[in-house]
Amino acid sequence: MPAPAEVLKKSVMGLAVTLLFFAAVEGVLFVVGVTPLSDRADPYVGFAGYSPLFVESTAPDGSRVLRTSDAKASWFNPQRFTVRKASGTTRIFCLGGSTTYGRPYEDATSFCGWLREFVSAAHPSREWEVVNAGGISYASYRVARLMEELADYEPDLFVIYTGHNEFLERRTYDRLLNTPEIVRNVGALASGLRLYSAMSDVLYPEQDVLDTELDVVLDQSVGPEDYRRDDTMRDAVLEHFRSSVERMVDMGRQAGAEVLLVTPASNLRDFSPFKAEPSPGLDAASVARAGQLAASIADLRQAGDFERAAALADEALAIDPRNADLLFLRGRALLGLGDAAGARAAFIAARDEDVAPLRALTPVTGIVAEIAERRSTGLVDFEAMMDAASADGIPGDDYFLDHVHPSIEAHGVLGLAILDELVAMGVASPAPSWGDAAIADISDRVVASIDEAAHARALANLALILCFFFNQYEALTG
Incomplete structure (x- = not known):
């Protein structure tokens, strides 16, 4: 019988040879260009191409600036900032979908616009750039793709409000749905290895490839009729959402920026479901x-x-x-x-249970809050704020214009809450002059700047959309 020391020696040698073999394989795969799944832009979907949101141009004073591309004008507010951030400037990017954009209105009355006014008045000793990068109908995976671009523009903070648009575009998730759960769990740990990634590519080669710009389900139909209950797909969408938010936190940290997440809120009391289906199996x-x-x-x-x-x-x-x-x-x-x-x-x-889930589902807000706590990011629980502010704790038309878009007042409340969180994070430090009087002055100024005719047209357009594509009851009586 071999001595224990000899057995231990052979075991260590065997382990060392095995580790050297796998290290050599990893080296070969590195040379041939295999990228680990954990480092890829998105493990679930690809994009046919990418058109940048901001393009460089020369301002009248000769300075180099980045401005919103004309090709993106249908989805984004016009914004502009210098290519090189000036000394003493804090640059904040607000990311998300149409709520971040400010729909049905525009940037000035969005929470980004309110934050721009609040933070500049609260901390006047610094220059503040608050850039509204909210894209209409953008889901988290498109927001994450956009963040890859914004990470190159000297960001100091990303404010991310996302979760309502996860079911707007068709995806199949073949790779995810065809992979057994136990393999997915092991894969989460092994996704940094090139060998595992190469094997995954061979076994599960299919990946959705989305167009450069949006091609949402509702644009290809007369409304929510194209939606069907699919619990398996729902779970896959939620897993993709988690992955996208995690990646955005990673990207922010890698860019040297802070990240602040916002839980998405919605109209519960005064907006009925877009589409109902009978429970499975009913005769x-x-x-x-x-x-x-x-x-x-x-x-x-x-x-x-x-x-x-x-x-x-x-x-x-x-x-x-x-x-x-x-x-x-x-x-x-x-x-x-x-x-x-x-x-x-x-x-x-x-x-x-809405079969056309165009409001963030309960697990979405839970994912946002859980990631914020675990990754130690900033967090504004906007959903809880709207619950607390609403009659009977049930948000409705008092703070929402439709199913998800907050009123101008609610945007202001969110902008102020984000400022409070920036103070808690140490990003901003209010001056002695900051207080209720300054807040009231800003509120009066923002409200006074509203173009009533433009806002009336925006609300009329919103009612038409709701009437013809979604829920006629809310459009006619809301």
Whole structure:
């Protein structure tokens, strides 16, 4: 029998040879250009090309500036900043979708515009550049692709508000859905190895390739009719969202910038689901019965008989528990009865069961908050803020213009909350002159600058969109 020392020696030698072999393989793959999955732009989708958001030009004074590309004018606000950041300047990029953009209005009344005014007044000893890089309909993976560009522009801080647009574009996630879960879990640990990455490319070569610009589902249809319930796809989208937010935190840190995440908020009380489908497996008779009950619930609620409406809603949901319209009707009935907690739970369930999920789902806000805590980024819990500010703790038309776009007042509240978080992060330090009077002065100035005619046109266009493509009830009565 070999001595223990001899066995140990052979084991160590075997391990060393194995490690040297894998190190050699990694070296060969490095030479031939294999990039680890963890270092790739996006492990789930590729892009057919990239058109930069900002292009360089010469200002009238001869300085070199970066301005919003004309090719991006349909999706982004016009912005401009110098190529080389001036000494004593803090450069902030606000990223996200149409909420960041300021829809249905523009930059000046977005939370970015409010933040620009607030931070300049609160900390006047520094120069502040707040660049609105919110893209209409941009989902997190497109925001992350844009951030790759912005990371080269001397950023000091990225403010990221994303999560509402994750289901707008068609993707298949063949690589993700065809990979067993245990392999995905091991892969998360091994994704930094070139050997694992090369094997993954051979076994699961398919990757969605998206157009350079948006091609959203709703642009290819008459509305939410093209959406179908797909729980597997939903889980894949959420996993992709997590990956995108993680990558954005990584990119910010690698660029030497701070990152501040914002939880997305939405209209729960006054915006019904875009599309409902019966629960899986229901027979035709059950679907018909649930539909009859839904019509009765609506009539009873209109008549003010909330108790009977709530009872019928419970009966209908016992038949069809995942029907988003039934959940919304239950929320309305419970609200009429004064049961705010029950109504809130029903409204949240209605949003999460919406088959055309154009409001951030509950897991989305949880992902944002979890990443912020684990990665020690800044965080503004806008969802919780809107809950606290709204009647009965249920956000509605008091702070939202439609399903997700905040009112001008709510944008101002968010801008001020972001400033408070910047102070907590040590990015800004308010001067003694900063206080309620300065905030009121800025608020008056922003409101006074509003072009009432332009805003009326924006609201009219919003109503048309809602009426013809989404939810006629809110457009006609909201």
